[in-house]
Each structure stands twice: as structure tokens, then as C-alpha cells.
Amino acid sequence: xxxxxxxxxxxxxxxxxxxxxxxxxxxxxxxxxxxxxxxxxxxxxxxxxxxxxxxxxxxxxxxxxxxxxxxxxxxxxxxxxxxxxxxxxxxxxxxxxxxxxxxxxxxxxxxxxxxxxxxxxxxxxxxxxxxxxxxxxxxxxxxxxxxxxxxxxxxxxxxxxxxxxxxxxxxxxxxxxxxxxxxxxxx
Ligand code: AMP
Numbered sequence: 001x002x003x004x005x006x007x008x009x010x011x012x013x014x015x016x017x018x019x020x021x022x023x024x025x026x027x028x029x030x031x032x033x034x035x036x037x038x039x040x041x042x043x044x045x046x047x048x049x050x051x052x053x054x055x056x057x058x059x060x061x062x063x064x065x066x067x068x069x070x071x072x073x074x075x076x077x078x079x080x081x082x083x084x085x086x087x088x089x090x091x092x093x094x095x096x097x098x099x100x101x102x103x104x105x106x107x108x109x110x111x112x113x114x115x116x117x118x119x120x121x122x123x124x125x126x127x128x129x130x131x132x133x134x135x136x137x138x139x140x141x142x143x144x145x146x147x148x149x150x151x152x153x154x155x156x157x158x159x160x161x162x163x164x165x166x167x168x169x170x171x172x173x174x175x176x177x178x179x180x181x182x183x184x185x186x187x
Pocket of ligand 1: 004026027028030047048051052053054055059079080081082083084087130139
């Protein structure tokens with residue numbers, strides 16, 4: 001978990017590689033569908049371009065379908081899901097039904113000014129439609145209002161690995177591996 005620009009996608013890829021599990025990014029799945037103009041892509045394009053969240057039922061169905069794929073059996077990493085309390089309860093139920101559970105929830109903390117700088121930089125490099133100043137502001141607000149409160153939930157369950165996300169990609173990755181190892185050793 002982390003605000004837009006915190007480095008979720010980059011660090012999720014490193015983490016998934018380390019554990020040999022698939023990294024599942026709901027944002028990537030949506031962007032793939034938008035690019036290919038699928039019915040899902042057509043449905044979510046405007047919402048995502050406006051910096052809003054895709055409705056829970058749509059997002060949850062996508063995650064359920066993806067987690068049912070055989071490559072997720074040994075484990076998986078979710079990047080950008082859950083983002084609402086509804087999605088948290090959905091995931092809890094989904095995993096409980098299958099006798100599975102989360103090992104850890106990694107949260108990346110980055111100073112808001114650094115976040116905006118990173119996102120504007122990414123806009124130049126990747127050309128994402130939702131990386132423009134107005135939408136960035138909206139996405140930050142939506143994160144603070146709807147997603148940041150989830151951290152309390154996962155903290156109370158003893159799952160939270162709270163991480164300082166400032167620094168180079170390599171520094172953050174090493175910090176994350178170290179804190180995660182400690183977390184897992186303590187469980
Ligand atoms: P991301 O690549 O994770 O920043 O996601 C890009 C955009 O996709 C977000 O700003 C949302 O509009 C949408 N999105 C991704 N994941 C979710 C989710 N779990 N719930 C609702 N909307 C999502």
C-alpha cells in the first residue's frame with residue numbers, strides 16, 4: 001500500500017521476484033483493458049482518468065478471477081488492492097473460504113512533495129493519462145480519505161510492515177526486504 005507515486009509498482013515487482021510469486025496490479029489490469037478497448041476498459045477509462053476509484057464490485061471480480069489462476073496457488077502479491085474497506089472485507093472472506101491468509105501488508109510512506117515530483121516525472125516518462133496535476137491531487141485525496149484508514153485495520157491485525165519509501169529504488173528495496181524478514185521471523 002502507498003499513495004500514488006510511493007513506488008508500489010516498482011517495489012511490488014522486486015518483492016514478487018524475491019518470493020517467486022506473481023505480482024497482481026489492479027491498475028495494470030485496468031490499463032491493459034483500456035489500451036485494448038475491452039468492455040471493461042471502456043467502462044473504467046473515464047473513472048481512472050478522473051483519478052477516482054473503480055467501483056468495488058468491478059474491482060473485486062477482477063481480483064477474484066486473477067487469484068483463481070493456477071500461478072497464484074503457491075502465493076501472490078497484490079499491488080494496489082485492497083483500496084477500500086469493502087475490498088478489505090471481500091479479500092478477508094475470499095481468502096478465508098480457501099483456507100489462505102495474508103502474511104504481511106507493506107505500506108510505503110513518502111513525503112507528499114516528493115510524491116508529486118515523482119508523478120510528474122513519471123508523466124513525462126510513461127505518459128499515463130492520470131499523471132497530470134489535477135488528477136494527481138484528486139488521487140492523493142482519494143487515497144487519504146479511502147485507503148489510508150485501511151492501515152489501522154491491518155496494523156490491528158499485526159500484519160502491517162510500515163516502511164519509509166524515500167530514497168533510491170535500491171535503498172527502499174533493501175529496507176523493505178529487511179523489515180519484512182524481521183516481520184516474518186516475529187510471527
Ligand atoms: P495504480 O496503478 O495502482 O495507481 O491504479 C491506477 C488507477 O486504477 C487508480 O487511480 C484507480 O482509478 C484504479 N484502481 C486501481 N486499483 C484499484 C482498486 N483496488 N480499487 C479501485 N480502483 C482501483
